[in-house]
Amino acid sequence: MSISAKGEYILKRRTRPEKLVDKGFKSIVVFFASMVAIILLGILLVVFAGSLQSMSRYGLGFLVNSDWNPVTNSYGAFTAIYGTLLTSFASLLIAIPLGIGTAIFITENIIPLKIRNIIGMMVELLAAIPSVVLGLWAIFVMEPFIRPILIIMHKFMGWMPFFGTRPVGPGIAPAILILVIMILPIITSITKDSLNQVPIKLREAAYGIGATRWSTIFNVILPASISGIAGGVLLALGRAMGETMAVTMIIGNSNNFTWSILSPGNTISALLANQFGEADGSQVSSLMYAALVLMLLTLVINIFAQWMVRKLSLKY
Amino acid sequence: MSKINSNLYYKFTQRRNINNVIFTIIAITFTLISLIPLLLVLTYVLIKGGSQLNFQLFTNLPEPPGYDLNTAGGIGNAILGTVIVTFIGALISIPIGVGGGIYLSEFSKNGYFSKFIRFGTNVLAGVPSIIAGVFVYGIIVSTRIFNGASFSALAGGIALSILMIPTIIKTTDEGLKLVPNDLRKGSLGVGASKFTTITQITLPAAFEPISTGILLSIARAAGETAPLVFTALFSFYWSDNINSILEPIASLSVLIYNFALEPYESQNSLAWAASFILVLSILILSILSKLSSNKKQFK
Numbered sequence: 001m002s003i004s005a006k007g008e009y010i011l012k013r014r015t016r017p018e019k020l021v022d023k024g025f026k027s028i029v030v031f032f033a034s035m036v037a038i039i040l041l042g043i044l045l046v047v048f049a050g051s052l053q054s055m056s057r058y059g060l061g062f063l064v065n066s067d068w069n070p071v072t073n074s075y076g077a078f079t080a081i082y083g084t085l086l087t088s089f090a091s092l093l094i095a096i097p098l099g100i101g102t103a104i105f106i107t108e109n110i111i112p113l114k115i116r117n118i119i120g121m122m123v124e125l126l127a128a129i130p131s132v133v134l135g136l137w138a139i140f141v142m143e144p145f146i147r148p149i150l151i152i153m154h155k156f157m158g159w160m161p162f163f164g165t166r167p168v169g170p171g172i173a174p175a176i177l178i179l180v181i182m183i184l185p186i187i188t189s190i191t192k193d194s195l196n197q198v199p200i201k202l203r204e205a206a207y208g209i210g211a212t213r214w215s216t217i218f219n220v221i222l223p224a225s226i227s228g229i230a231g232g233v234l235l236a237l238g239r240a241m242g243e244t245m246a247v248t249m250i251i252g253n254s255n256n257f258t259w260s261i262l263s264p265g266n267t268i269s270a271l272l273a274n275q276f277g278e279a280d281g282s283q284v285s286s287l288m289y290a291a292l293v294l295m296l297l298t299l300v301i302n303i304f305a306q307w308m309v310r311k312l313s314l315k316y
Numbered sequence: 317m318s319k320i321n322s323n324l325y326y327k328f329t330q331r332r333n334i335n336n337v338i339f340t341i342i343a344i345t346f347t348l349i350s351l352i353p354l355l356l357v358l359t360y361v362l363i364k365g366g367s368q369l370n371f372q373l374f375t376n377l378p379e380p381p382g383y384d385l386n387t388a389g390g391i392g393n394a395i396l397g398t399v400i401v402t403f404i405g406a407l408i409s410i411p412i413g414v415g416g417g418i419y420l421s422e423f424s425k426n427g428y429f430s431k432f433i434r435f436g437t438n439v440l441a442g443v444p445s446i447i448a449g450v451f452v453y454g455i456i457v458s459t460r461i462f463n464g465a466s467f468s469a470l471a472g473g474i475a476l477s478i479l480m481i482p483t484i485i486k487t488t489d490e491g492l493k494l495v496p497n498d499l500r501k502g503s504l505g506v507g508a509s510k511f512t513t514i515t516q517i518t519l520p521a522a523f524e525p526i527s528t529g530i531l532l533s534i535a536r537a538a539g540e541t542a543p544l545v546f547t548a549l550f551s552f553y554w555s556d557n558i559n560s561i562l563e564p565i566a567s568l569s570v571l572i573y574n575f576a577l578e579p580y581e582s583q584n585s586l587a588w589a590a591s592f593i594l595v596l597s598i599l600i601l602s603i604l605s606k607l608s609s610n611k612k613q614f615k
Contacts, residue, residue, distance in 0.1 A: 018509055025511045026423055032415030033424075036436045036485065039478055043447060046454035101346030110340060119347060121606075126354040128602045130539025132569045133591045136576045137357050140364075140584070181353040188350065212332050214339040235442065242444020244542035245569075249576060269446045269542070276453065277546040284458075291450045295443070302442035306435065 047295055050288030057282070062289055066257035068271075070279075075286035079257040081293060083267040087172060087247065088240035090261070091179035096233060098180070099187030104217060106188075107195040120192065127185035134178055135249030143174045143250060150262055161259040170252035172265040178246045183236040190235065194228025195221060227309055234305035238298045244269040268294040358595075365592025368585055378552055378571065378586060381578045388575070388582040391590050393554045397469070397566040398594070400555060401548055402538045404473025409480035410530060416481070417488025417526075422514055434489075441482035448478040449543035457547055465562035469555065472548025472565065476540060480533040487529025491522040524608050531605035535598045541569035550574060568594045 014022075054062065058075065065076025102123060106116040150167040157163040167173070198221050206216040222229070252264020253274050268290050276287055327333065376390025416433070424430030452475040457466050465471075495518050503513040519526075549564035550571065568590045575587040 012507075014509065022509050022511045025514075029415045029419035029423060032412045033419035033430075033433045033485075035412050036416060036433055036440055036481065039451075039481070040436050040440055040443075042455070043443065043451045046451050047447070050450075050454055098346050098350050101343045102350045105343040105347045108343075110343075119351065122351055122354055125599065125602070126357075128535060128539075128598055129354075129357060130541070130569060130594060130598065132539070132541040132572045132576075133361060133595055134357060136572055136587055136591055137360055139576055141356070141360055184350055184353075212336045214336050215332065217339075238442045242442075242446065244444065244446040245573060249573065269444060272446050272450060273542055273545055276450065277549070288450065288454070291447060295447050298442055298444055298447075299439065302439055305442075306438055 043295070047288055047292045051285055051292045053282060054285035054289040058286075058289075062286070063293065066255075068255040070275075070283050073282055075283070075289075077268065077271070077286075077290045077293065079255050080266045080268045080271045080290060082257065083172065083251065083265040084241055084269070084294065084297070086261065086265075087176050087179055087251075087267055088237055090176045091183060091240050092233065092237055094176070095180045095183045095187055095236065099184050099236075100191050100229065102184075102188045103191035103195055107192055108213065108217075120189075123185050123188045126181065127189075131182060131243060131245040132249070134181060135246035138174055138178045138246060138250040139170075142177065143170065146174060146177065154262055162261050165258060165260040165263040167262040168264070170250050170264055172251060172261040172263065175247045175251040175265075175267075176261065178250055179240050179243060182243055182246065183240050186236040186239060187232055190232025191225075191229050194225040194232070197228070198224045227311075231305045231309035234301055234308065238301040238305065241267075241301070242269055242294065242298050244273050248273045361588070361591050361595050364585070364588040365590075365595075368589035369592070373589055377554065378566070378575075380552060381575070381580050381583050384582075386582060388580070388586040391568065391571060391586060391593070393551065394566040394568045394571040394590060395593060397548075397551070397555055398538055398568045400561070401469055401472045401476060401544065401565060401567055402534060404470060404561065405476030405480055405537050406530070406534055408474060408477035409484055409533065412477075413481045413484025413530075413533075414488050414526065416485040417492060418514060418519075420485070420489045421492035422510075422518065437482045437485050440478075441486070443478075444542075445479055445540055446542040448475050449545065449547055451475075451478070452543065452547045463562055467547065467549040467564040469548055469561040469563065469565035472544045472567070473561075475543035475547045476537040479540060479543065480537050483533040483536070484526075484529050487532070488522070488526050491525030491529070492518055494525065495521045528605045528608050531601055531608070535601035535605065538601070539569055539594060539598050541567075541573050544570050545573065 054075065058065070062076055063081060064078050066078040066082075067074050067076045068079065069075070102119075106120045106123075147167055147169070150171075150173055154163050154166055202220050202224060203216060206220045211219070247267055248270040251266060251270055253266055253270055254264035255266055255271075258265070272287055272291055272294075275283065279287055373390045373392075374395065375392050377393055378391060379387070379389040381388075416437075420430055420433060424433075452471050456462065456471045456474065457468075460466055462468065462470060499517050499521060500513055503517045504510070508516070544567055548567060548570070551564045551566045555561075555563065555565045572587045572590050572594070575583040575590075578584065
């Protein structure tokens with residue numbers, strides 16, 4: 001601002017370069033933000049375009065055919081799809097009670113806050129361990145340790161198709177256990193957050209009319225935070241389906257279909273990790289088709305999870 | 317008047333009180349079970365990996381499996397490779413992530429576009445890491461777009477950046493939202509432009525949450541394997557000049573993956589040593605990011 005000869009104030013206008021910088025900056029950040037959309041669409045397009053050849057050749061039969069044979073050039077992903085669904089749902093089944101139980105324990109005042117904070121931090125540290133290190137541990141430590149247990153399971157429950165084969169090392173069952181370890185931190189931390197968001201008034205009201213701690217948890221706290229918990233569980237499911245390295249290292253990578261969880265199997269992501277580097281021709285296209293199936297599965301689950309958190313959340 | 321048949325004293329034998337104790341015990345058991353894997357994994361990595369530590373580990377190259385049964389060499393080029401690939405990923409994802417976060421928090425008017433971008437960020441965060449690898453393979457490795465190079469450090473870095481972008485966008489967006497509006501209004505009120513306000517006032521004020529997000533995403537990227545397996549591939553040599561970014565490059569995570577599946581014991585123990593280095597650096601990064609986010613701000 002300056003004073004003119006007449007003694008009036010003259011408003012300084014922004015200079016042209018200053019305005020240009022402002023506009024330029026805005027367009028740059030808009031472009032950066034749109035990169036998210038560009039990448040997402042790009043991924044879908046690349047995977048879709050890559051799988052066209054295989055799609056026209058096998059159609060939807062690709063999803064139910066369990067024959068994967070690069071030698072005869074015949075591809076079907078049923079073994080991998082079955083493996084993906086089986087490992088992710090089975091690991092979810094084990095991880096849900098463990099994760100929610102842990103989350104309840106570290107949000108209740110059963111033991112001092114300091115210890116609970118340490119436990120919470122340790123669970124989150126588990127999420128920081130790279131999946132390839134968990135895979136290494138699974139190969140050399142966990143799998144040899146649980147093999148006798150799996151053999152006993154086979155002995156007593158071998159009449160069921162799920163336990164029908166004798167465990168020989170890598171297989172679906174150790175892969176399920178390693179997935180449990182990987183999704184446990186997700187379920188625990190998201191459940192913890194949603195339990196912490198339940199207003200303290202609800203809890204006090206329940207205690208006030210004489211409810212015990214656990215009837216309060218089951219009848220008041222959990223129902224109030226169910227949307228967040230369900231969202232977290234779905235996110236964990238998506239993560240379990242897409243998890244690659246640890247599963248690849250321990251599942252055995254066999255494309256022969258069996259119902260048994262004790263035998264080697266495959267998942268879509270393990271199939272990709274194993275064969276993509278050396279594949280060519282129609283095998284690449286078939287792998288892309290399998291990747292498309294995985295992409296769509298996780299996409300649907302993630303979108304559903306986001307919708308669920310938004311729609312079901314109670315407003316206080 | 318009939319006598320009231322109950323009293324108000326706590327009775328342990330009541331069903332509700334017994335249930336209460338039982339559920340508490342179950343919760344404690346579940347918590348203990350959840351902690352076991354972390355303790356076991358850390359112990360094994362510390363013992364099996366830590367016992368391999370020596371100076372040659374950092375200076376030598378890994379030897380191809382089966383070449384020498386007594387030793388597998390060192391992991392020097394893999395450590396360097398992980399740093400290079402993660403650095404490339406950070407170089408790409410930090411501007412995009414921080415820029416996108418600035419748009420969402422400072423420019424968007426909560427309209428259709430910004431809702432879509434927020435939604436897309438969450439969806440991108442849920443995309444399996446192997447799919448990022450497939451994508452980069454499809455657009456970069458198989459098309460040989462960069463000077464005819466197929467598998468390269470650059471391709472690996474780009475694959476990692478795809479995984480880092482959502483985290484950085486989200487933490488930048490949330491960090492900037494924590495900055496009090498008074499600061500922005502004050503700056504705009506004294507005549508600063510929007511650009512000056514953001515770069516001089518809002519971004520510095522939100523420096524800590526943003527740096528936390530960046531550190532977290534770097535820690536996560538450093539441990540990623542799936543996107544690197546068929547983009548950066550692996551190499552048994554040093555990546556020591558600028559042309560190396562267009563050549564296949566070694567990384568700790570891919571080294572662990574490759575060597576864990578070898579039938580030779582010396583290769584396996586090298587994988588444990590690499591795990592030790594990798595886990596240690598990732599834990600240090602995670603704890604650093606925790607420390608920077610724990611500082612008090614905006615009381």
